[in-house]
Amino acid sequence: MSGIAPTLDILARLIAFDTTSRNSNLALIEWVEAFLAARGIASHRVVNADGSKANLYAFIGPRSAGGVVLSGHTDVVPVDDQPWSSDPWTLTERDGKLYGRGTADMKSFLAVSLAHVDAALAAPLKAPLILAFSYDEEIGCLGAPSMIAELAALDARPSAVIVGEPTSMKVVSAHKGVRSFIVEVTGREAHSSLPDTGVSAIMEAMKLMQLVLDMGAEARAASSHAHFSPPGPTMTIGRVEGGTAANILARRCMFVWDLRAPDAAEADAIEARFRQAAAQLDAEIKARAPEGGVTITRRSSTPGLSFAPDSAAESLARALTGDNETRAVAYAAEAGLFQRAGIPAIICGPGSIEQAHQPDEWIERTQLEQGAAFMRRLIERLSA
Numbered sequence: 001m002s003g004i005a006p007t008l009d010i011l012a013r014l015i016a017f018d019t020t021s022r023n024s025n026l027a028l029i030e031w032v033e034a035f036l037a038a039r040g041i042a043s044h045r046v047v048n049a050d051g052s053k054a055n056l057y058a059f060i061g062p063r064s065a066g067g068v069v070l071s072g073h074t075d076v077v078p079v080d081d082q083p084w085s086s087d088p089w090t091l092t093e094r095d096g097k098l099y100g101r102g103t104a105d106m107k108s109f110l111a112v113s114l115a116h117v118d119a120a121l122a123a124p125l126k127a128p129l130i131l132a133f134s135y136d137e138e139i140g141c142l143g144a145p146s147m148i149a150e151l152a153a154l155d156a157r158p159s160a161v162i163v164g165e166p167t168s169m170k171v172v173s174a175h176k177g178v179r180s181f182i183v184e185v186t187g188r189e190a191h192s193s194l195p196d197t198g199v200s201a202i203m204e205a206m207k208l209m210q211l212v213l214d215m216g217a218e219a220r221a222a223s224s225h226a227h228f229s230p231p232g233p234t235m236t237i238g239r240v241e242g243g244t245a246a247n248i249l250a251r252r253c254m255f256v257w258d259l260r261a262p263d264a265a266e267a268d269a270i271e272a273r274f275r276q277a278a279a280q281l282d283a284e285i286k287a288r289a290p291e292g293g294v295t296i297t298r299r300s301s302t303p304g305l306s307f308a309p310d311s312a313a314e315s316l317a318r319a320l321t322g323d324n325e326t327r328a329v330a331y332a333a334e335a336g337l338f339q340r341a342g343i344p345a346i347i348c349g350p351g352s353i354e355q356a357h358q359p360d361e362w363i364e365r366t367q368l369e370q371g372a373a374f375m376r377r378l379i380e381r382l383s384a
């Protein structure tokens, strides 16, 4: 029997829960609670405002400071409109690859962690292994902050965090921060033959969208952070909505843009420039249509993970993997939130980000084996 048989069993159970971010994750959380309770481990929920979703954390071993957090999100991205060859909610093996939504991002890390709970319980752990499973990561890391605040305030404060996003079990030391904004422009409707009698919200919004494009081009030319690819801040417009007909000046136009930057100060400067331009446009529109204007709502803001080569998390991950290369990623993760709360974090998990969010998402069996070896070494180290 393969050494990863328990991991595969657990992974199949986790994949079967449709934890697309728009759904409740409570069925999965209850399953994990029961799994841990059967082993005498108490877990703690940190729920959202309406009680429909929960983070869960649990200590394995002594409830003391200096533990290592295994951090993963329970939610997955939608499968809507994606061509899947097999049921995304049924773990399916073909040619050494395991298919299913969340196999790479990131239920395999959760499964590998849970599959080693028995080994951790049997080991003479000197410091705890702490499971920390979140919700709503995929829609802007909205769930984890409340759990991270609790963990950071404990007497038994952890000393390092492994965030198991898919890195093919390589050590990733930094990630970009991401902010997204909803911009609403309101104008005044008029017949398109008399444009001076109204304000087209679409045509005004285009000025701000052009600024996003211009700042993106400038950042591409000016900013360079070694190890990041792309090397500087990026800006994209993900949604636009507005208008009703060709011969009506639009009263309303809404767009959503996102800003990803290696460096918070750079992101601050870009955001400030956008807000200043929006405030100026707001005044111009109000001068022509007092009921009009521009509003900006910050939809999400996830801090980046900054390089901290001497941190407890980095030295731990390097010792466990033997990987000494320096890497940074352009996607955001929960690692920056832990770092901001004063708990050093690193990203290292099974599977590849290249398969994440794709139809026919998969992970190789060998990745689960590497994940299992990582967990065994971690348990040994916490027992030394």
Ligand SMILES: [Zn+2]
Residues within 6 Å of the ligand: 073, 105, 106, 137, 165, 166
């Ligand atoms: Zn993920």
